[in-house]
Amino acid sequence: MSGRRAGAISLRILQQFRHDRRTLMLLFGAPIILLGLFYFLTGGGSSLPAVDVVNLDRGSLGAVLAADLGQSTEIDVARTTEARAASDLSADAVAAYVVLPADLSARAQSGDVIAPAVHLEGTQPALTQPVLLALDQSVTRASRNLAAAEGVRVPVLEPSLDYLHGGPGLDTLDYFGGAFIGLVVFLLVFVVTIIAFLRERSQGTLERLMASPLRRADIVVGYIGGFMVVATVQAVEVVVFTLYALHVHNQGDVALIVLLTLLLTLVAVNLGIFLSMFATTEFQAVQFIPLAIVPQVLLSGIVFPVATEPGWLQVVSRLLPLTYGVDGLRDVMLKGNGLTSGPLLLDIAVVLAFAVALIAAATATLRRSAS
Amino acid sequence: MSAPSVAVSVEGLTKTFGSIRALDGVSLTVGTGEIYGLLGPNGAGKTTLIRSLVGLITADTGTVTVLGRRLPDRAVLAEVGYMPQSPALYADLTVEENVNFFAAVHDLDRPSAARSTADALELVDLSPRRRSVVATLSGGMRQRVSLACALVHRPRLLLLDEPTVGVDPQLRAELWRQFTTMSGEGTTIIVSSHVMDEAERCGRLGLVRFGRMLAEGTSAELRRLAGVERLEDAFLVLSESRS
Numbered sequence: 056m057s058g059r060r061a062g063a064i065s066l067r068i069l070q071q072f073r074h075d076r077r078t079l080m081l082l083f084g085a086p087i088i089l090l091g092l093f094y095f096l097t098g099g100g101s102s103l104p105a106v107d108v109v110n111l112d113r114g115s116l117g118a119v120l121a122a123d124l125g126q127s128t129e130i131d132v133a134r135t136t137e138a139r140a141a142s143d144l145s146a147d148a149v150a151a152y153v154v155l156p157a158d159l160s161a162r163a164q165s166g167d168v169i170a171p172a173v174h175l176e177g178t179q180p181a182l183t184q185p186v187l188l189a190l191d192q193s194v195t196r197a198s199r200n201l202a203a204a205e206g207v208r209v210p211v212l213e214p215s216l217d218y219l220h221g222g223p224g225l226d227t228l229d230y231f232g233g234a235f236i237g238l239v240v241f242l243l244v245f246v247v248t249i250i251a252f253l254r255e256r257s258q259g260t261l262e263r264l265m266a267s268p269l270r271r272a273d274i275v276v277g278y279i280g281g282f283m284v285v286a287t288v289q290a291v292e293v294v295v296f297t298l299y300a301l302h303v304h305n306q307g308d309v310a311l312i313v314l315l316t317l318l319l320t321l322v323a324v325n326l327g328i329f330l331s332m333f334a335t336t337e338f339q340a341v342q343f344i345p346l347a348i349v350p351q352v353l354l355s356g357i358v359f360p361v362a363t364e365p366g367w368l369q370v371v372s373r374l375l376p377l378t379y380g381v382d383g384l385r386d387v388m389l390k391g392n393g394l395t396s397g398p399l400l401l402d403i404a405v406v407l408a409f410a411v412a413l414i415a416a417a418t419a420t421l422r423r424s425a426s
Numbered sequence: 427m428s429a430p431s432v433a434v435s436v437e438g439l440t441k442t443f444g445s446i447r448a449l450d451g452v453s454l455t456v457g458t459g460e461i462y463g464l465l466g467p468n469g470a471g472k473t474t475l476i477r478s479l480v481g482l483i484t485a486d487t488g489t490v491t492v493l494g495r496r497l498p499d500r501a502v503l504a505e506v507g508y509m510p511q512s513p514a515l516y517a518d519l520t521v522e523e524n525v526n527f528f529a530a531v532h533d534l535d536r537p538s539a540a541r542s543t544a545d546a547l548e549l550v551d552l553s554p555r556r557r558s559v560v561a562t563l564s565g566g567m568r569q570r571v572s573l574a575c576a577l578v579h580r581p582r583l584l585l586l587d588e589p590t591v592g593v594d595p596q597l598r599a600e601l602w603r604q605f606t607t608m609s610g611e612g613t614t615i616i617v618s619s620h621v622m623d624e625a626e627r628c629g630r631l632g633l634v635r636f637g638r639m640l641a642e643g644t645s646a647e648l649r650r651l652a653g654v655e656r657l658e659d660a661f662l663v664l665s666e667s668r669s
Contacts, residue, residue, distance in 0.1 A: 258516070259510055259512055260514045260515065260516060262514060263508065263528070263575070265481075265482060266482055266508040267504075267528070268500055268501060268503045268504040268533060269531055
């Protein structure tokens, strides 16, 4: 080993970094952005799951309990009627609603088990846990407060759980299966397209195509055609494997899952062509993966529900195509929604709109002449 | 509209990249069937000039008319063949697949694309290697594939940016015989080079330096103008005296 030779290599690497500002920004900027995202997603300043509370208790415990739930740091509580709460739940406006039964105080006083009914939306485990935790904490606090005054003992809490979708029969894989179908396909197609298109630029063949009678739209449509053939095979493979080999729970139409997956691929192809414009080497293209993909993975509601993000991050989430793709896949697979469902149609329409916008953007970036 | 006997007409072309003036008021007229050589050192503006003839560069000022059509004009590109300086090919495709692709891109239907591909590969002497993947070929062979891609659709105007770099002398002589034949059949060829024996084979030459056309004429005319025997010396003398 020679110190001088090894030193020459180290120096050369530092020189290369100096010339590659983008990589430096990635190395020093991306960790701050990504860790910041984690902070906001895992609680720092995030929004709480919305929960309706319906108090039917004839005694005093229900009112105290409902008031305590209103102070909860786990959930964001509104008090309402049972009918209103049920419609909120089916409209996805709340993560759950809790009904405090008429005999709540009576049972608590006689030392019985109390059983508030917790109606859960059920498709997002991350929204279920805070509800049960908040209820448990509030029952303890409320009954302690009443203990001295009214002789209420701390009762045993056994909430009766009721799931609108999914339920205790589903495991983690079932909850995340749909979202991961979308993610895997989106990610792979994006990476393959951005590299393929960048090669077209860097090896000079794109310039050759620009010197031919081809229109820009011919090139973009040609790329879409070629990639969609492969992507269709991939989508079918991924869906079949997920449903029939991994036995991920599916309540909806398999054709709709494939349709949503293909729409996401269409978005990914055009995102790849569009972003290849901003990279000059394959190395730089690979750098788009953490920058363009990781925030999408964190913000599209796959693991962290969009509803519990801080308000400004929810706005960002709403600007990402993957959010709608994931939501649509969950609608189909966990809720069994079909083409008559408004929310699902909206998801499909938004993903399609993203695809169209990106096709236009990809076409626009293919300038015939150098400026 | 230019008269049909004029294939290419360039007037007062200027192009600046940042602080570098790549073209500085270049004018040029090339007749149909001519072989016109652009001579000049690296960075003289030859490539920029050729690229502006296929609309890859939009000039700051000046006009370009190709085959009677004022650029930008996408349709006329179907009759133009362009061979870039570096062999821009799909390295993961075979020789035949590459040439066939560029035939199809220039609107040839499938049977005529196949026929023209076979002819073009014959011309560049690569028929035996037609099923080889381009990545496995030598630099000179890639150059020849690239040439085949540029002329597979039998363009009326062929633009060649240093076409014979890395090609051995024997094949170079053979290619130039083909260029001469094609020009005899009415194909206009504009070729950039800094190899002097190639320049001798051009009907007319243009000396380009600092983005300007320093002198134009046949090899004999340029040598007489400079008062020297050899074209290479003429090139040096004219470069010095006029820049």
